[in-house]
Structure formats: C-alpha cells, structure tokens
Amino acid sequence: MDTKDISIIKRDGKTEEFSPEKIKKAITKAFMAGGLLNEERLIDGITKRVVKSIEKKLISVEEIQDIVERELMGSNPYIAKKYIIYREWRTVERDKRTSMKRIMDGIVKIEKNDVNLSNANMSSHTPAGQMMTFASEVTKDYACKYLLGVKYSRAHRNGDIHIHDLDYYPTKTTTCVQYDLDDIFERGFHTKNGSIRTPQSIQSYATLATIVFQTNQNEQHGGQSIPAFDFFMAPGVRKTFVKHVATEIEFAVRLNGGKPVDVKKLRKALSPVITSIELCKKAKSAAIKAAQKEGASLSEKEFEAVLAQALENTRIDTHQAMEGLIHNLNTMHSRGGNQVVFSSINYGTDSSPEGRMVIKELLLATSEGLGTGEVPVFPIQIFKVKDGVSYSDSDYEKAINDFEGAMSGKIKFEAPNFDLLLLSCKTTSTSLFPNFLFLDTPFNKHEKWDINDPKRYRYELATMGCRTRVFENMHGEKTSFGRGNLSFTSINMPRLAIESMREAEENCPNADKHALRREAKFLFMRKVRDMSELVAEQLYERYCYQRTARACQFPFMMSNDVWKGGMALSPTDEVGDVINSGTLGIGFIGGHNAMVALFGEGHAHNKEAWDTLYEAIQTMNEVVLSYKRKYNLNFSVLATPAEGLAGRFTRMDRKKYGIIEGVTDREYYVNSFHVDVREPVSIVEKIKLEAPFHAITGGGHITYVELDGEAKKNVRSILKIVKTMKDENIGYGSINHPVDTCKDCGFRGVIYDTCPCCKSENISRMRRITGYLTGSLETWNSSKQAEERDRVKHK
Template identity: 70%
Template sequence: MNYAEICIIKRDGKREDFSISKIKNAISKAFSATGITDEQQLVADITMNVISRFSNPTITVEEIQDLVEKELMKVRPEVAKKYIIYREWRNTERDKKTQMKQVMDGIVAIDKNDINLSNANMSSHTPAGQMMTFASEVTKDYTYKYLLPKRFAEAHQLGDIHIHDLDYYPTKTTTCIQYDMDDLFERGFRTKNGSIRTPQSIQSYATLATIIFQTNQNEQHGGQAIPAFDFFMAKGVSKSFRKHLASFISFYVVMDTNTSVEEKAIRALIEEHLPSIKTNELERETFRMALTALQINIDKEHLARVIEKAYLQTRKDTHQAMEGFIHNLNTMHSRGGNQVVFSSINYGTDTSAEGRMVIEELLKATIEGLGTRGEVPVFPIQIFKIKEGVSYSEEDYQKAMTDFEAAEEGRMTFTTPNFDLFLKACHTTAKALFPNFMFLDTPFNQNDKWDANDPKRYQYELATMGCRTRVYENVAGEKSSLGRGNLSFTTLNMPRLAIEARIKAESMVEDGRNKDAVEMKAKEIFLESIHEMATLVADQLYARYQYQRTALARQFPFMMGNDVWKGGGNLNPNEEVGDVLRSGTLGIGFIGGHNAMMALYGKGHGHSDKAWDTLYEAVMEINKVVDEYKAKYNLNYSVLATPAEGLSGRFTRMDRRKYGKIEGVTDNEYYVNSFHIDVKEKISIAEKIKREAPFHAITRGGHITYVELDGEAQKNVRAIAKIVKVMYDEGIGYGSINHPVDTCHNCGYKGVIYDKCPVCQSENILRMRRITGYLTGDLSSWNSAKRAEEKDRVKHL
C-alpha cells in the first residue's frame, strides 16, 4: 500500500494525511514512560508492523491505537500497559470538554442528577446552591489540569482512587476542626467586624458557640465539633446562677429593709462560698454568715428558698439556651445552598451539677424537637461518651435491668455519677436517633494522662466528628482532640483491586479449575496491590499537605487568627501556616470491603471467616503504609473507614463499565461503606457488632458501626441500652443505632409510618434517616447510590 494514499480519520470526523512519525512518537513515549530509552530499532519495527496491518486506505485514529496496543502486547506488555493508561487518560481529557457543558446544563436545568445531589445537606436548586455547584465543578477541572501531579490526577480520573473535596484543593484549606471552646470563651475572639468578649450567661455561651460554628465553617470544607460540650457550657450555668441568686438576694433586701445593695459584691461572695449550683447546708450557712459583712441579714429558711428559686431559674435559662442552640444550628446558613453547619458535639463525662444540667436540658430539647410539630433535629450530631466509673458501670447496668422503668423514671439511685444521663441518652436516641455513643474505655481510645480528679480531664478524652472522623494520636504534640482536625483524605477503590486480582490469578494459575489455588493467588495479588495503591495515596496526601503548608495565615482569619487551630495564633497574617498543620491528620481511606471479598471469594465477610481474615489483612496492609509514612515524614497518617456519600456510586459506575456486572460486586448502585457488613445481609445485632468491632482498632482515622432496628425504638429504650452494652463489651470505638423516625407534616403524628399517616391519611411524611453520619428528612435530596443503599438496608434482630 502506498503510504501517501492513506487517509486518517480523526475523532471529530476530519481527515488528514498519514504520518509515520506520529505513530512512532506515540510508541516512543510509551517506552520512555516505562523507563526504556535505548530500543529505537524495536520502536521502528513495531511501527512498521502496525502499518503493515492497515487493510484500507482510510483508517481511524482509534483503529490505529488498537493496532499499536496489540503489537506492543506481543513484545513488551509492560509498555503496552503504559500506552493503554495514557490512551485512557487522553480519552478522559477529551471527554471532559464535552462533559463540562453537560454538567453545566444539568445545573442550570436543576436536574435531579448525582452532581446536584452530591451533598444531601445542600439545596442545589437554589440560586446560591447553583453557584456553589457551578464553582465546585469548574474548580475541580482547574485542580485536575493545573494543580494535581499527573499520576494522582490520572489515578483519580480512572477510578483507582478518589481525592475528596477536590473543589477546595486550590483554597489550601483543611477538612475539619475540634474546638477548645474553653480557651475561646476565656480569651474572647475576633470576627471580621469586631471582637467578642467572654460570655456571662448560659444563653451567651450557647449563642457564641453557634457563632463560632458558623464563622469557622466558611474557612474549612468539612465538619466542626465541640469535644466536651458539657464541660465548656458548665461555666455559663454557674454565671447565670450567680447572677440570678445575687439579683434575688438584692430584691429580698429591698423588700425587707427598703435599702439597696450592690449585686457585684453579692456575686463575689457567691463565687467564694457556693462552688456549685447544688448547695449543701454547711455551704449555705457559711454563705449566710458572709452576707452579714454586706449588712445583709437573711434567715436560713428564706435563704434556702431564694437559692432554690435561683436554681430553678437557671435550669429554665439552660433549657432555653439549649433549645436556642439546637434551633440555631438547624437554621443558620453557613454556606450557599441553604447549608447549615455540619456540627457535632461530644459530652457525657462532666459530673458537675452544672455540666449535668446542660446535658439534661439538651436531651430534653432534642426530644422536644423543632417547630410546632417537633421535628427531629438534624444538627448537631450528638455523641455521648461512655466511661467506666463516670457514665457507665456493669453494676449499675445490671441494677437498671432489674426494673428498667424505675431506672428510667429516676426512681433508682446509682453509684456511677452520670449513669442516669446514660439512660436519658438512650431514651433520646430512641426518640431522635441521637446521641450516638463513643466508648472511651476501648484500649485504643484511652489516654494514660486521664485523671478523674483533673477538672480539665476532657483534654485527654477522645472526641469525634459525628460522621466518624477521629483525630487523637499526635506525632506533633499532645494526644488530644482539641484544636486539631483532619487535613485531607483520599480513598482507594478496594473492589477494583480485588476484581483485577481475581482476573490475574485465573490467568496465572495453570489449573484454573483449582478454586483454592486461584483464591490463594488472588489474595496474594490483592494484598500486594492494596499496599501499592495505599502507597500512591500516601504520596498524594503528602503532595497535598506540602501545598496546604503554603497557605498564608490571613487566608484563615478566624481559624488561625484566634488560635482555633492550635499554633495558628502565633503566626503573622502574611506568614505561611507551615508546621502549624503538622498536628492535623492525613487519612488513607477505603471503600467496599464487602464487595472486594465478593470479588475474591463470592462471599462477604459477614459470615465467611476466610473473607473476614482477608479483609482484615487488607486493612492491616494500609496500616503498614501508614506506619511507614508516619515514620518517613513524621506526620499523622491514619487509616480511615471512609464515610462515602457521593463516592459510593462513582466507583461502582466506573467499575461496572470496565468489568461488567459482577454478582455481589458491581450489580448494585453502590459499594458498601468501608468494612461494614453488606446492608442487605441478614445478621444479628450482636454478630454484626462482633464482626465489625476489630476493624475499629485498625482504622484510627475514623470509624463507626451501625445497627438497624425495626419498629418504634421509643417503645423499647431497654433494647437501646442493651445494644450499647454489646458495643461496649465487644470493643467498639464509636457506634450508632438507626431506626425509622417518621413525622406527618399535616397532623404531627410521630411513629413508623408506611404509606399514609394512620391518623389523617396524609402522604406528606417526613422520613428521618441517616445518610453517612448525619440525618436528613428528605430522601429526594440523596444521590441515586445512597437512595438505593437505604432501600436495601435490612433490619438487624
């Protein structure tokens, strides 16, 4: 065939003259990418072999590339692999040019697609929501093209890994933060328009907490958490009590003697002689005698009544403060798209009367709910800390089980100071799905510095973001959750590695019918590939960290300027954040453990010990990489059980296109979260907890175990307490209990509602469900993968 007569048809249909050099250059680049630079004759031979296979004078670019792949596979398979990857990369880049237009059109038309529904906490159809989505998609494109090193961008776009929050990559911000609220309250803080002084009442404490949440949310892309809500709010209760008591005593003096007295002096005596809002007879008498120095004479009976009145008014204020706190966090928009703050609060271990009052009233306000219908609050995500001798004991648990109704109603006394709050927490969970439960006695959640007599012991207690992110161990300082957060995290596609391992094993084992030999080889390849991919992710996280370090402190005026992120307060505004970020965590995440085991064995780890052992080994391989990189860079690498919302469908769609439908692997719309048992698998509550618990110890970047209950949990609070005990006994780090919570919009009926309200027959039903770590009351705001997953969830018995 005369080369001059050959015509090339390009992808856009245009024609151009044939050029040997273009084929030769493409093959040469593939060799160079493999590290081979001295095979020019072989490159020339392959080029001529490709041309010799032209059968028509006209040929498409795609056909030529197919021929190049075949010829490379014959002589150099490793080069062929590089060529194929590059070809897929170029195809992806070309597709993006047309895809971006389609994406923008979908946003304009407010289509119900997975881009517009990627965040169930955002109303993407509102003008501000549309702007957020426009910005997000354009910024991701910018990140791919100009910021990400090619090998990481390629791995993300091909679906080997998922780099989370790529739209925030150019901003250099971090993911989340856990506030040292006591420090902020005592020092005061600055916002854009002025400074805020130390609050002086429980209402002010609660209001400023919401302001801190809202302000800092705009400087990060993830969640915000208060690690010790009860400890931090307790001072506000004390201040309100002193204010009320001083006011009531002053009023008493005016009524009794028709003279006035300075309340400030009375408050000083209250602070000196009444250390708690719960007073005993000796303290009251000492205080009464001290009042005589101010010429105030009041008898014991009247003083006791005045103190009781101040106590009751303080409780009323505390309830209103907690009510306002919850309402504000469900209505204050922190970003476009009507997004409220992704907020979490941890509590349960402050045994002071003030801290206990905060939690008692918080739980009451949570049950009362929002608005006139009492809707279940979505935020804050609440986490109750279980601590032996503080909020839990086996002795008190067994005692409560002898007459649970009496225990719930407060007709029973316990040795553990906050065990009654634990029961109230179970009651609230049964009604409102929160709080979740964190177990501080689990070995990996303990801190040797924790001391029951330390008034600031909360510094050494683990706290979490409600979705599951765990920030605790620290190579750069104190082992604590305060003033730290996650820097970024990236998830590897575990099912894909298992699929490819099985395919390779079947081609490598001579006797393909020998199932055990194939599985053994597949497992070996799988674990090697897990290690390799985790290493890639570790490198990518380090590259992003190096980029984040270059941010200037003035880019985060609230977070750094107010020392919210510990160390940031020492920086000048134009100084790079640099080493201040070393206290943050870098998470290597994974998804689809169940699906990966199905690809290897055709069985999930819920009932197969072989699958369970392999999945455990796989996660341990990621831990090996974490340990290696933690030592290499002295940074807080960790393994994260990824909370996949949008990602659960993305990987699945890509793998189904690449490998077809594989039963139990790619035949659903989603991959199962991290190490979780398949949501469709019938398994008992105890067995599910038992099989997932060991994974908590090896996913210290964050984890959670859920159980799904059928029926109305509010009618069986005893069952909630039993489940929490099983979690405690099995060594769960962080657990949650899901159950249906439905509310009729028309009449306000609450309960399990199937098709129509049993009272008014309305179909206008609010169905509160948990998506990853947070709640939503409108399943239509979920993406297609998460809707499919929710539909498949079986109840555990």
C-alpha cells in the same frame, strides 16, 4: 524509536497504540483548510519529522499536537496558523460534548441527579446552591488539570482512588477541627468586625458556641466539633446561677421592705463563694455573709427559698440555651445552598451539677425537637461512655432488673452519670442521637486520664459525628483538641479484588477454586499495598500544598488559635508546621464487595473472607506506619464515610467490568468494612463481626445496627445494644431506626403511607446516611437511596 513501542494517552486517560496515519490526516486537513492541495510529499516529510521527534514510549495527545505545531511553523507558518485554529475549534467542539457541559446543564435545569444530590444537607437548586455546585464542578476540573500530579489525577479520574473534597483543593484548606472552647472563651475571640469578650451566662455560652461554629465553618470544607461540650458549658450554668441568686436576694430584700441592693455588686461578692449550683452548708453560710456585707440580710430559711428559685430559673435558662443552640445550628446557613454548619458535640463525662444540667437539658431539648417536633439534624451528638463516670456493670444490672424504676429516678446508681446514659438511650429512641463513643475501648484510652483531674476531658477522645477520629499525634500531646483532619483519599477496594481475580485466572488457567483464590489473594494484597502507597504520596503532595497557605486565608481559625499554634503566625506567614498536627487519612470503600469478588461471598459468613479483609486493612496500616516514619506525619487508615462515592465507584466499575453478581450488581458499594446492609445477621453478630476493624482504622470508624418498629417503646433494648458495643470494644457506634414526622400535625413515629393522626401524606422520613442525619430521604443521591432500601433490620 519504533512506532510500535509508542502509546498515546488520550484525553480521557485511556491509552491506545500510536498511529502515524492519524497525524498525517490532521496535517492534510490543515493544508486543505489553507487551500493547498496535492502536497503529499511535503505532508509525508512533516509527518516523519513529527514521528522522529517523539522520544518517549508514553506520550499524550496534547504533546503530539504541540510537536505538529512546531514542525508546521518551521515549514509553513500560514498552514501552522490554520492548524492552530482547527485545533482550537476541535477543543471547543469537544468541550460542548464533555461531561462538564452536561453537568452544567443539569445544574441549570435543576435535574434530580447525583451531582445536585451529592450532599444531602445542601439545597443545590437555590441560587446560592447552584453557584456553589457550579464552583465545585469547575474547581474539581481545575485541580485535576493543574494542581494534582499526573498519576494522581489519572487515578482519581479513572476510579482507582477518590480524592475527597477535590473542589476545595485549590483553597489549601483543611477538613475539620475540634474546638478548645475553654481556651477560646477564657481569652475571648475576635471576628472580622470586632472582638467578643468572655461570656457571662449559659445563654451567651451557647450562642457564642454557635457563632464559633458558623464562623470557622467558612474556613474549612468539613465538619466542626466541640470535644467536651458539657465541661465547656458548665461555667455558664454557674454564672447564670450566681446571677439568679443575686436577683432573688434583691427581690427578697425588697419584699421584706429593706433598703435597695446593688445587684451588680452583690453578684461580684457572691461569685467567689458560690462555686457550684449545689451548695454545701459551709458555702451557704459564706454566701449569706457575703450578701450581708452588701446590705442584704436574709435568714437561712429565706436563703434556701432563694436558692431553690435560682436553681429552677437556671434550669429554665439552661434548657432555653440548649433549645437555642439546636435551633440555631439547624437554621444558621454558613454556606451556599441553605447548608448549615456540619456540627458535632461530644459530652457525657462531666459529673459536676452544672455539667449534668447541661447534658440533661440538652437531651430533653433534643427529644422535644424543632418548631413542630421535627428531629434535629444537627448538631450530631456523641455521648461518651466511661467506666465509673457514665457507666458501671452493677448499674447496668440494676437498670435491667427494674427498668421502669431506673428511668423514673427511683434507683441510686454508683456511676454519677449513669442516669444520663439512660436518658441518652431514651433520646436516641426518639431522635436517633446521641451516638455512643466508648472511652474504655483499649485504643481510645489515654494514659494521662485521671478521674480527680478537673480538666481530665483534655485526655478524652472525641470524634467528628461522621466518624473521623483525631487522637494520636506525632507532633504534640495525644488529644482531640485544637486539631483535625487535613485531607483523606479513598481506595476502590472492589476494583483491586476484581482485577486480582482476573489476573489469577490468567496466571492459573487450570487451577482449582482454592488455588485460584490463593493466587488472587496474593495479588490483592500486593495491589492494596501499592495503592495505599500511591494514596500516601498523594496525601503528602496535598499536605505540601496546604502548608503553603497564608495564615490570612484562615483569619478566624489561625488568629484565634482554633487550630493550635495558629495564633503565633502573622497574617502573611505560611501555616507551615502549624498544621502538621493534623491527620492524613487513607480510606477505603467496598470491603464486602471486594470479598465477594475474591470468594464468592462476603465476610459476614465466610471466615476466609473476613480474615482476608482484616489482613488487607492491616496491610494498609503497615503502609501508614512506613509513611509516618518517612514523612513524620500523622497518617492513618480511615473507614471512609462514603456518600456520593458509594455510587461513583460502582458506576465506573460496572461500565469497566460489567455486572458481577454481588459486586457491581447494585447501585452502591457497601461502606468500608461494614457487613452487607442486606445481610440478615443479628445485632450481636454484626457488632462482633465489625468490632475488630475499629482497632485497625485509627483515622475513624463507626458501626450501626438497624432496628425495626418504634424504638421509643423499647429503650431497654437500646441500653442492651450500648452495653454489647462496649463489651465488644466498639470504638464508636450508633443505632438506626425509622423516624418519620408528619409535617402537618407534628406526629412522630413509624408512618407507613399516611399519618395515623391527621391522614396527611406530607411526611418527612428521617434516616442516617453516613454518620449524620438528613431532613428527608428525597435529598439523598440515588446510590444511598438504594442502600437505604436494602437495609435489613437486625434482631
């Protein structure tokens, strides 16, 4: 083979022209190290044999060195040994200068860098956090070198794609899951050290929910979500109410001088007849009779007093249970680095008195905040907006026309939970949560949903708070229950656009602007398709690896049927087809930046750019459809929630292409299909621009709007934004605004330099990063801090 046809793959993944002279120099050094000089003819012969042994046009440095070792061993074993020692020494010296060494040094020194700040909810400077960061960086390196296919490893390393959660790749675990707590609580569940029976009070329901969160978090690398929190907690409210009714009856009997009553027996007798915390006349009569059978006689008036006190006690218990849930999920560390559970809860459509009490007390507890009033970071809360249940147009008009009356409870609404939607808007104005999920958006509807079905929540979409959406299913019921995302990988969309434009300029040197853009767009679409196919194959490779995991690697998730189907496995069984209900996400980042590379401006004001970005994502969906058929798996397009990735791609592209105005000139790429954070568009414009992309990103999406000033002073505007999102078919949305808290006195509001109450400078500045909140902006990496500084406020 002609040496001019051979290319070398260097250790950093780059290629260069093959040079026999470099081989000769390396062999010469080995001879010199062995004390053999003037062996030019022998060295030339070995060099020629090495070159002759190369049988392919693309070969790695390591492969060439293996050939050299083999030829030296056949010629002079002593010199071969010297060469091997020299090669090993060079490897060690090279490792000392590698990025891995620099990364480890940065972790040891607790530097404020993007490795240590890669996760805004982890304290990487604690001993456990350092160990987790060490492990993360080492396992990423291991996965790239030994587990990934060569072309996927190279694409990730070079910045063409980003394989998310690469550090967890060797563990074979999945990303996230949504719990069917109804099933888990009804059966009870077990952990390593024992079993847990069905809870009997709202406090136990809430506590066990946090235990499920914490336990399962250790078996996955992503988030954990409860898809119907209000429905799942409601039985606990009823059980608590029955307990209080029995206790109050016993107290009333003693107060009247009656004989002692067995409270346990009384509870057991009352439970079948008290099916709600709001009793009709018939149920009240049945309850009085049941109490009489247990020796407790009360008049109707006395029983009414018992019910009123029991209801208030139940409300207090429910409020305390919701407080406990919030405090536990912000303090229970389930991972190294003081990292709490990445938790999400969906609610809003249980219109039963018990479900409504759960929602109301949860929202009130959220507004109250943590110990000194701090905004809770977790759980991420998602309010489900549903026609006829939590929303109606007529209710909206009533509220807008008399907002003060609506908020004070003076107006009767036709949708039973519309008042809770108003309370959600108020809570969002102070605490940034809940976000809003729109169940009537066409792609979020389920054909089996029926308002008369007591378990209709099984047919309601729920989401992970960051944005991951799991709903459609090729292997079972369309649902969010008992399944999650398996893995996702993101495409560097700006790079594809940059390279397309450069190729177009080479192909059409004399073309005018319009012809050049047409050629660049054609090349861009082809590259988007090719890269999407590469990612799809990479995701399939990872899926094949994940399915070889043993059930015993995920003892809680599988044996408790948290991931549906896992209970049927024995500990030594491979998870296999059980996980085929999960999703595989082809993500992307930098849609805005890519459009600037092609058209000189983003898609907010350039219709051709908007159409091109939409077409590109549709092209990704065509690949998704093709691979669904090919592998019979749930591929989807994901609007990537980029945190560390937003800066990683940008740094790599700036180094490769230089500074391109509007593309690589900032520290970050704009998330997924989002309008540029600096774009001064109105609230309605931003929602209208982004809404169509929700329908074509079935793996997950979110749209934010940024408000200025203190949103708590204008709850009406939040309700208007929610309606606009609903009307424009947003799938999942949220509302951002500044929330600052004085750490000394607890004042919460917009704080500029010092607290207006106590003049303290000790201020926590809460902001949303990708879908979740963080304790302080200081914990964000440099790229996301830069993005936050650039965010304009929408009017």
